[in-house]
Amino acid sequence: MPKVSQVHRDARRRQIIEAAGDCFAREGFHRTTMQDIVRQSGLSPGAIYRYFASKDAIIEAMADERHTWEQSAIAAAQAQQGTERFLEMLAQPFFDALRDEGERRRRRLGLQLWAEALRNPRLLQIVREGVDEPRRLLAERIAAAQAQGDLPAHLAPDAVARVIIALFQGFILQQAWDEQIDIDAYVEAIGCIQFVDGDCGS
Amino acid sequence: MPKVSQVHRDARRRQIIEAAGDCFAREGFHRTTMQDIVRQSGLSPGAIYRYFASKDAIIEAMADERHTWEQSAIAAAQAQQGTERFLEMLAQPFFDALRDEGERRRRRLGLQLWAEALRNPRLLQIVREGVDEPRRLLAERIAAAQAQGDLPAHLAPDAVARVIIALFQGFILQQAWDEQIDIDAYVEAIGCIQFVDGDCGS
Amino acid sequence: MPKVSQVHRDARRRQIIEAAGDCFAREGFHRTTMQDIVRQSGLSPGAIYRYFASKDAIIEAMADERHTWEQSAIAAAQAQQGTERFLEMLAQPFFDALRDEGERRRRRLGLQLWAEALRNPRLLQIVREGVDEPRRLLAERIAAAQAQGDLPAHLAPDAVARVIIALFQGFILQQAWDEQIDIDAYVEAIGCIQFVDGDCGS
Amino acid sequence: MPKVSQVHRDARRRQIIEAAGDCFAREGFHRTTMQDIVRQSGLSPGAIYRYFASKDAIIEAMADERHTWEQSAIAAAQAQQGTERFLEMLAQPFFDALRDEGERRRRRLGLQLWAEALRNPRLLQIVREGVDEPRRLLAERIAAAQAQGDLPAHLAPDAVARVIIALFQGFILQQAWDEQIDIDAYVEAIGCIQFVDGDCGS
DNA sequence: CATGAATGAGTGTTCATTCAT
DNA sequence: GATGAATGAACACTCATTCAT
Numbered sequence: 001m002p003k004v005s006q007v008h009r010d011a012r013r014r015q016i017i018e019a020a021g022d023c024f025a026r027e028g029f030h031r032t033t034m035q036d037i038v039r040q041s042g043l044s045p046g047a048i049y050r051y052f053a054s055k056d057a058i059i060e061a062m063a064d065e066r067h068t069w070e071q072s073a074i075a076a077a078q079a080q081q082g083t084e085r086f087l088e089m090l091a092q093p094f095f096d097a098l099r100d101e102g103e104r105r106r107r108r109l110g111l112q113l114w115a116e117a118l119r120n121p122r123l124l125q126i127v128r129e130g131v132d133e134p135r136r137l138l139a140e141r142i143a144a145a146q147a148q149g150d151l152p153a154h155l156a157p158d159a160v161a162r163v164i165i166a167l168f169q170g171f172i173l174q175q176a177w178d179e180q181i182d183i184d185a186y187v188e189a190i191g192c193i194q195f196v197d198g199d200c201g202s
Numbered sequence: 203m204p205k206v207s208q209v210h211r212d213a214r215r216r217q218i219i220e221a222a223g224d225c226f227a228r229e230g231f232h233r234t235t236m237q238d239i240v241r242q243s244g245l246s247p248g249a250i251y252r253y254f255a256s257k258d259a260i261i262e263a264m265a266d267e268r269h270t271w272e273q274s275a276i277a278a279a280q281a282q283q284g285t286e287r288f289l290e291m292l293a294q295p296f297f298d299a300l301r302d303e304g305e306r307r308r309r310r311l312g313l314q315l316w317a318e319a320l321r322n323p324r325l326l327q328i329v330r331e332g333v334d335e336p337r338r339l340l341a342e343r344i345a346a347a348q349a350q351g352d353l354p355a356h357l358a359p360d361a362v363a364r365v366i367i368a369l370f371q372g373f374i375l376q377q378a379w380d381e382q383i384d385i386d387a388y389v390e391a392i393g394c395i396q397f398v399d400g401d402c403g404s
Numbered sequence: 405m406p407k408v409s410q411v412h413r414d415a416r417r418r419q420i421i422e423a424a425g426d427c428f429a430r431e432g433f434h435r436t437t438m439q440d441i442v443r444q445s446g447l448s449p450g451a452i453y454r455y456f457a458s459k460d461a462i463i464e465a466m467a468d469e470r471h472t473w474e475q476s477a478i479a480a481a482q483a484q485q486g487t488e489r490f491l492e493m494l495a496q497p498f499f500d501a502l503r504d505e506g507e508r509r510r511r512r513l514g515l516q517l518w519a520e521a522l523r524n525p526r527l528l529q530i531v532r533e534g535v536d537e538p539r540r541l542l543a544e545r546i547a548a549a550q551a552q553g554d555l556p557a558h559l560a561p562d563a564v565a566r567v568i569i570a571l572f573q574g575f576i577l578q579q580a581w582d583e584q585i586d587i588d589a590y591v592e593a594i595g596c597i598q599f600v601d602g603d604c605g606s
Numbered sequence: 607m608p609k610v611s612q613v614h615r616d617a618r619r620r621q622i623i624e625a626a627g628d629c630f631a632r633e634g635f636h637r638t639t640m641q642d643i644v645r646q647s648g649l650s651p652g653a654i655y656r657y658f659a660s661k662d663a664i665i666e667a668m669a670d671e672r673h674t675w676e677q678s679a680i681a682a683a684q685a686q687q688g689t690e691r692f693l694e695m696l697a698q699p700f701f702d703a704l705r706d707e708g709e710r711r712r713r714r715l716g717l718q719l720w721a722e723a724l725r726n727p728r729l730l731q732i733v734r735e736g737v738d739e740p741r742r743l744l745a746e747r748i749a750a751a752q753a754q755g756d757l758p759a760h761l762a763p764d765a766v767a768r769v770i771i772a773l774f775q776g777f778i779l780q781q782a783w784d785e786q787i788d789i790d791a792y793v794e795a796i797g798c799i800q801f802v803d804g805d806c807g808s
Numbered sequence: 809c810a811t812g813a814a815t816g817a818g819t820g821t822t823c824a825t826t827c828a829t
Numbered sequence: 830g831a832t833g834a835a836t837g838a839a840c841a842c843t844c845a846t847t848c849a850t
Contacts (some may be wrong), residue, residue, distance in 0.1 A: 012813095028321045030232035034841055046813045049842065108320050114375060115317035118310055119230045128379050138203070152394060159387035162376055163395070169375050170368020177319060181255050185361035189397070192354060196396045236824055247825075256823065269844045432725045434636035438845055440669060448811045449846075450743050459845065512724055518779060519721035522714055523634045532783050556798060562793035567799070570776020577720060577775050578768055591763035594803070597769070600800045639821055650836045651821075661820065682836095 025105040063126040083141045152197040213276045214218040216278040337363045354399040429509040467530040487545045539565045556601040631711040669732040689747045741767045758803040
C-alpha cells in the first residue's frame with residue numbers, strides 16, 4: 001500500500017482516536033492498554049505507532065480535537081450581538097451535547113482530560129485554552145453590559161465570567177456521575193440567575 | 203485482645219493515607235507506585251498491605267476521609283437557621299480550604315477522585331454521597347425559601363441546589379488549573395447572584 | 405534478459421552497502437534499523453529487500469567488499485621479491501588507511517565485523533579468509549627467510565606470521581578506541597623488531 | 607526474605623553476571639534477551655532488575671569484573687624487578703587464561719566488549735582503562751630499559767608499549783576465531799622478539 | 809520494478825502483590 | 830507483627846520483513 005492520500009492518513013488518525021476514545025471512556029487512560037486500542041481499532045500496534053508517537057500523543061490529539069470543536073462553537077457564538085444572545089449561543093451546543101445520550105462518552109473523556117491535565121503540561125495547555133478563551137470573550141461581554149448598566153459595575157468581569165463557566169463545568173461533573181439529571185430544570189434555573197447590586201452576603 | 207491497640211492501627215492507617223495522598227497529589231493515582239508510597243511513608247510494602255488490601259483500598263480510604271470531613275462541615279452548617287446563613291456556613295470551610303495555599307494537595311486529589319470515580323463504583327458511591335447529601339439539604343432549604351416567597355416558586359429545588367453546587371465545583375476545577383485565581387472576587391460575584399422570577403432566557 | 409542492467413543492479417547494491425556502512429559505523433549493527441538504512445540510502449524498504457534478502461545479507465556483503473579490497477592489496481604485495489619488501493607492500497595500504505582520518509568508519513566497521521563473526525558463521529568464514537590468506541603467504545615467506553638464514557630456524561613460520569598479523573590487528577583495535585595514536589611512532593617501533601635466535605624468555 | 611546479607615546480595619549479582627555472561631558468550635549482547643538471562647539465571651525479571659538497572663548495566667558490571675581481574679594481574683606483575691620479569695608476569699595470567707579451554711567464554715566476551723565499547727561510552731572507559739594502565743606501566747619500564755641501554759633510545763616508549771600490547775590483543779582475536787591455535791609456538795615467537803637499533807624499514 | 813503502509817512477534821522494563829524469614 | 834526480596838503477568842513500544850498497489 002504505497003503512497004497513500006492525505007485523506008486516507010486523516011481517516012486512519014480519526015479511526016485510532018475514535019477507537020482510543022471508546023477505550024478511554026470505558027476504562028480510563030491508564031487502564032486502557034495499547035493492546036485494547038489495537039483490538040478496538042482493528043489495526044496492528046505498528047500501524048498505530050505510525051500515526052502516533054505514543055499513547056500520550058493519542059490522548060493529546062483527542063484533547064486537540066475537542067478543543068477544535070469547542071473553538072468553532074465559540075466562534076459561532078461570537079457572531080451574536082448582545083450578552084444574552086451570546087450566552088445562549090454558547091450554551092446551546094454544550095447543553096445539546098449533554099442532552100445527547102450518545103455523548104456520555106464525551107463527558108467521561110472530558111472529566112478524565114481535566115484530571116490528566118494536572119499531570120501532562122501539554123494537556124493542561126490545551127484544556128486551559130479551552131477555558132481561557134471563552135472566559136476572555138465572556139469577560140469582554142460582561143464589561144460591555146456593565147457599561148450599559150445591565151450588570152452591577154462593582155463586580156470583576158473576569159469573576160463573573162468564571163461564575164458562568166463554573167455553571168457549565170459543575171453540571172458536566174454532576175452529569176458524569178449521574179446520567180439521570182434533569183437538564184431542562186437546570187437550564188431553567190441558571191436562566192433565572194441575575195447578578196444584583198448592593199450588599200450581597202457570603 | 204489485639205497485640206496492637208486500635209489507636210496504633212489508626213495512626214498507621216493515617217500515616218499511610220497521608221503518605222499516599224502526598225504521592226497521589228504529586229503524580230496522580232496511576233503514576234504513583236506502591237514503592238513511592240513505601241518510600242514516602244517509611245513503611246515496608248508488607249506493612250502497608252497489612253492495613254490496606256490493595257492500592258485501590260488506599261484511594262477509597264482517602265476518599266472516605268474527605269467525605270467524613272465534608273460531612274462534619276455540612277453538619278455544622280445544618281445548625282444554622284435561614285437559607286442565607288446555611289449557605290454561608292457551607293461555603294466558608296470550602297472556600298477557606300481553597301484559599302489555603304497548603305490545600306493545593308487537597309484540590310488536586312479531589313479532581314483525581316472525581317475522574318477515578320468513573321471507573322471505581324465504590325469510589326463513585328463515596329463521591330456521590332459527598333455531593334448528594336448537601337444537595338438534598340440544600341433542596342430542602344430552597345423549598346422552604348420558596349414557601350416563604352424568597353425564591354421563585356416555579357424552579358425545581360433540586361435544580362437550584364445543583365446550580366449552587368456547580369458554583370463550588372466549577373471553582374475547584376478552575377483553581378486546580380490556575381492557582382492565581384482571585385477567590386474574593388469570585389466569592390463576591392456568587393454572593394450577588396439572585397434567582398429572579400419571570401420569563402428567563404436560555 | 406533483465407529489465408535492468410547488471411551495472412544498474414551493482415550500483416544499487418553499492419548504494420545500499422555504502423549507506424548501511426555509514427549507519428553501522430555510527431550506531432553498530434544492532435542499533436541500526438532498516439529504517440535507518442532506508443533514510444540514509446534514500447531508497448524504500450521494498451527496494452532494499454529486492455537487492456538483499458535480509459539485514460544480515462547486507463552485513464555479509466559489506467564484509468565481502470572489504471575482503472575483496474584486502475585480497476587485491478595482498479595480490480599487489482605478492483609481486484614483490486624479498487620478505488622485507490613483501491611486508492612493506494602489505495603494510496603500506498593498511499597503515500595508509502589507518503592514517504586516513506576518513507577511514508575512521510572503516511576501522512569501526514572492522515571491529516564490529518570481528519565481533520559479529522562470532523555469531524554469524526558466514527561472516528566468520530569471510531573474516532577468517534581475510535586473515536588466513538595473508539598468514540599463509542606470510543608463513544611461506546618466513547619459511548623462505550629461515551631457509552636463507554635470515555630468521556631463527558626453530559620458530560614455527562605460522563607462529564611468526566601470526567605475530568606479524570597481531571601487530572596490525574592490535575593497532576587497529578587501539579586506534580578504534582583512541583583516534584589520537586601516533587601512527588608513525590608505532591610503525592617505527594614495529595620496524596625495529598627482529599626475531600633473534602637463542603634462549604628467549606617468557 | 608527480609609534484610610539479606612551483603613554476601614547474599616553479592617552472590618546474587620554474581621549469579622546474574624555469570625548467567626548473562628553465558629548468554630552473551632553464546633549469542634552476543636544484542637541477540638541475548640532479558641528472558642534468556644532470566645532462564646539461564648533461574649531468577650525472575652523483577653529479581654534481576656533489583657540488582658541491575660538495565661541490560662546495559664549488566665554488561666558494564668561484567669566489564670568491570672574483568673577490569674578488576676586484570677588490575678590484580680597487573681599489580682602482581684608490578685612487584686617484579688626488571689622489564690623481562692615484569693613482562694613475563696604480565697603475560698603469564700593472560701596466556702594461561704587463553705590456554706584454558708574453559709576460557710573460551712572469556713575470550714568471546716572480550717571481543718564483544720571491545721566492539722560494544724565503540725557504542726557505550728561507559729564501556730569504552732572501562733575497556734580503555736584496562737589497556738591504558740598496563741601501557742603506562744610498560745612505557746615506564748621501557749624508558750628505564752632505554753636508560754640502561756637495553757633498548758634503542760630513539761623509540762617512543764609508548765609506541766613500544768603499544769606494540770607489546772598489540773601482540774596480546776592480536777592473539778586474543780585470532781584465537782577467538784580459531785580455537786586450535788598453537789599457543790606455545792606463538793609465545794615462543796614473541797619471546798624471540800628484540801627491538802634493534804639502526805635504520806629499520808617501514 | 810518500486811513503494812511504503814502494515815504487520816505482529818518480540819523487546820526491555822515495571823510494579824502490585826506475596827510470603828519466607 | 831514487620832520485613833523486603835522475589836514474583837511474573839503485563840506494559841508501552843520496536844523493527845525486520847511483507848505485499849497490495
